[in-house]
Amino acid sequence: MKKAIKPDQIKQYAQKLRQDPTANLVRRAVSQNGILKSAVEQRRKPALTPVFSIDVTNQSVSDQKRSGRCWLFAALNTMRSQIENQFNVSKDFELSQVFVFFWDKFEKANYFLNNVLATADRPLTDRKVNFLLQQPQQDGGQWDMLCALVEKYGIVPKDAMPETANSANSSEINRTLNTKLRHDAVILRKMQAANATASEIAHQQESMLAEVYRMLVLAFGEPVESFDFEYRDQQNHYQIDRHLTPKTFFKKYINLDLEDYLSIINSPTADKPFEKTYTVELLGNVVGGRPVKHFNLSIERLKELTIKQLQANETVWFGSDVTQASDRQAGLLDPELYQVDELMGTNLSLSKAERLDYGESVMDHAMVITGVDLVDGQPTKWKIENSWGPKVGTKGYFVMSDQWFEQFVYQVVINKKYLSATEQAAQQQEPTVLAPWDPMGTLA
Numbered sequence: 045m046k047k048a049i050k051p052d053q054i055k056q057y058a059q060k061l062r063q064d065p066t067a068n069l070v071r072r073a074v075s076q077n078g079i080l081k082s083a084v085e086q087r088r089k090p091a092l093t094p095v096f097s098i099d100v101t102n103q104s105v106s107d108q109k110r111s112g113r114c115w116l117f118a119a120l121n122t123m124r125s126q127i128e129n130q131f132n133v134s135k136d137f138e139l140s141q142v143f144v145f146f147w148d149k150f151e152k153a154n155y156f157l158n159n160v161l162a163t164a165d166r167p168l169t170d171r172k173v174n175f176l177l178q179q180p181q182q183d184g185g186q187w188d189m190l191c192a193l194v195e196k197y198g199i200v201p202k203d204a205m206p207e208t209a210n211s212a213n214s215s216e217i218n219r220t221l222n223t224k225l226r227h228d229a230v231i232l233r234k235m236q237a238a239n240a241t242a243s244e245i246a247h248q249q250e251s252m253l254a255e256v257y258r259m260l261v262l263a264f265g266e267p268v269e270s271f272d273f274e275y276r277d278q279q280n281h282y283q284i285d286r287h288l289t290p291k292t293f294f295k296k297y298i299n300l301d302l303e304d305y306l307s308i309i310n311s312p313t314a315d316k317p318f319e320k321t322y323t324v325e326l327l328g329n330v331v332g333g334r335p336v337k338h339f340n341l342s343i344e345r346l347k348e349l350t351i352k353q354l355q356a357n358e359t360v361w362f363g364s365d366v367t368q369a370s371d372r373q374a375g376l377l378d379p380e381l382y383q384v385d386e387l388m389g390t391n392l393s394l395s396k397a398e399r400l401d402y403g404e405s406v407m408d409h410a411m412v413i414t415g416v417d418l419v420d421g422q423p424t425k426w427k428i429e430n431s432w433g434p435k436v437g438t439k440g441y442f443v444m445s446d447q448w449f450e451q452f453v454y455q456v457v458i459n460k461k462y463l464s465a466t467e468q469a470a471q472q473q474e475p476t477v478l479a480p481w482d483p484m485g486t487l488a
């Protein structure tokens with residue numbers, strides 16, 4: 045039976061609050077300053093100084109601006125550190141985020157249209173159909189989706205395909221493109237219902253993709269096919285490499301075997317046993333490309349593997365919930381930074397599994413781990429390269445406490461050579477397919 049709030053209850057609550065000697069003090073602070081400013085624990089900040097025993101890179105921080113491209117920025121930042129180490133390029137050097145962004149949106153459009161056709165026999169009220177139509181495409185993504193794009197299209201320097209107004213602020217192109225894709229979904233579902241032939245549907249889909257390509261060229265520019273790589277190194281020596289393609293540039297200047305880099309997650313929920321693999325239905329971008337595949341391990345193992353890769357002088361792409369316990373301006377990530385429960389006189393505690401199961405937390409942002417501070421062999425804090433520009437944190441770098449890593453880091457990308465033989469064998473198993481709305485399907 046549902047219970048309504050009664051007037052006597054409210055009187056009791058008010059009377060109890062008036063008897064609390066600290067209530068007025070807290071009310072004045074919170075009403076004037078807001079909850080988080082009133083709950084700051086200043087004593088935590090000395091433990092989060094930006095000094096680390098292992099520090100892989102100090103490259104200039106990039107800026108995704110008003111777009112949701114953190115996963116692309118983070119991945120390209122791990123790759124540009126490889127170029128910096130091998131070819132001595134300037135610390136301001138960047139890879140073109142808009143080049144990959146263009147192809148991601150184009151591939152996502154095709155991925156969506158294929159899924160519309162695959163679910164065309166379902167009613168619009170079906171949960172999967174509703175899930176598809178709510179957001180036909182978006183800026184976010186995951187590591188395996190990035191790999192699928194690079195393997196198909198390659199990578200170029202930022203100078204070869206620079207930013208545009210629409211890549212720096214993607215809201216308008218997203219709104220326009222999603223309207224276009226929903227329009228196309230109406231047509232495809234009607235054609236399927238009218239028993240159109242496979243040839244007729246394929247011709248219509250090709251025409252739709254041609255229109256999407258045109259829209260993307262108008263918004264981002266035409267993707268470069270050939271270019272010269274021209275730069276001055278850190279000693280100011282002039283360098284030029286002519287007639288490169290996106291694929292030859294990736295092979296020569298980055299040359300990572302992306303098949304070696306695996307998505308390792310920490311999802312301590314009852315439905316996802318450790319040392320098992322998982323994929324997510326309807327999640328991807330490149331049809332026929334690399335599928336999303338997660339290998340679930342304990343959080344302690346994620347930390348051990350991350351440290352191994354840092355010790356080998358290689359940064360680590362990772363996904364987390366950056367909205368939790370973070371001071372964006374100061375660049376601090378720490379679960380003890382704000383004592384909100386103490387301020388409000390309530391219990392706000394949830395386990396990591398409970399946060400995932402009850403919708404309190406998901407992976408919403410990707411960054412790069414570039415360092416760690418080890419004390420007696422154990423991590424105490426981590427150095428983070430963000431993609432929010434140099435005006436936040438320490439020239440754009442954040443400090444993440446080890447406790448924050450445990451609570452809010454959900455994914456790291458690790459070279460498989462650091463996994464044990466048992467883990468490598470387990471990672472090869474066929475993945476369990478998760479529902480499209482599973483927390484591990486959230487796009488960073």
